Amino acid sequence: MEAKVRNYYAIKVTGGQEIGVSLMLEERIKTNQINEIYSIIALPNLKGYIIVEAISPSAVKILISGIRHVRGMAQGLISRDDILKIISKKSVGPTLKVGDMVEVTSGPFRGMQAQVVSVDESKGEVVLNILESAFPLQVTIPVDQVKLSKK
CATH class of the missing domain: 3.30.70.940 (NusG, N-terminal domain)
Known part of the structure; x- marks a missing residue:
C-alpha cells in the first residue's frame, strides 16, 4: 500500500x-x-x-x-x-518592565532612546515615551522593534 x-x-x-x-x-x-x-x-x-x-x-x-x-x-x-x-508560539522579544530604557530598532523612531511606560504582552506591544522629542511623545509599537538599553 x-x-x-x-x-x-x-x-x-x-x-x-x-x-x-x-x-x-x-x-x-x-x-x-x-x-x-x-x-x-x-x-x-x-x-x-x-x-x-x-x-x-x-x-x-x-x-x-x-x-x-x-x-x-x-x-x-x-x-x-x-x-x-x-x-508554534512566537517568542516575544525582550522582557521589558515599566521604566526600562530602550532603543527603537525599526520604524519611524529608529535609533531614538525611549522609556517604557507600559507593556501589553497579550498584543506584543509596548508603550514608549520618546525621550529625544521636543515635547512629550508617547507611541505604541511592537515589542520586537525595541532593544533594551539599560534597566
Whole structure:
C-alpha cells in the first residue's frame, strides 16, 4: 500500500466565519464519508482563511462547493513548515518592565532612546515615551522593534 500525499490548501472565507465554516466542512465530511480530507485547521490569528489538509485540490473543491461564507481557494500550496511557524508560539522579544530604557530598532523612531511606560504582552506591544522629542511623545509599537538599553 502506497503512502498518500498530504498537501495543505488555504480556503478563503468571510472574516470572522472561520469556525462556523470549519464546522460545516466537518459535517459535510462526516455525512458524505469523504476520505480524501485529513484535517481542517482554523487558527485564531489567521483571519479570513482556513487550512485544509487533503490529497488533491479537486477533493477540496468538492468539499467547499456550495458552503456559505466560502470565497474560494487560494492559489498554490502551503508548506508544512509555514503552518508550523503559524501554530508554534512566537517568542516575544525582550522582557521589558515599566521604566526600562530602550532603543527603537525599526520604524519611524529608529535609533531614538525611549522609556517604557507600559507593556501589553497579550498584543506584543509596548508603550514608549520618546525621550529625544521636543515635547512629550508617547507611541505604541511592537515589542520586537525595541532593544533594551539599560534597566
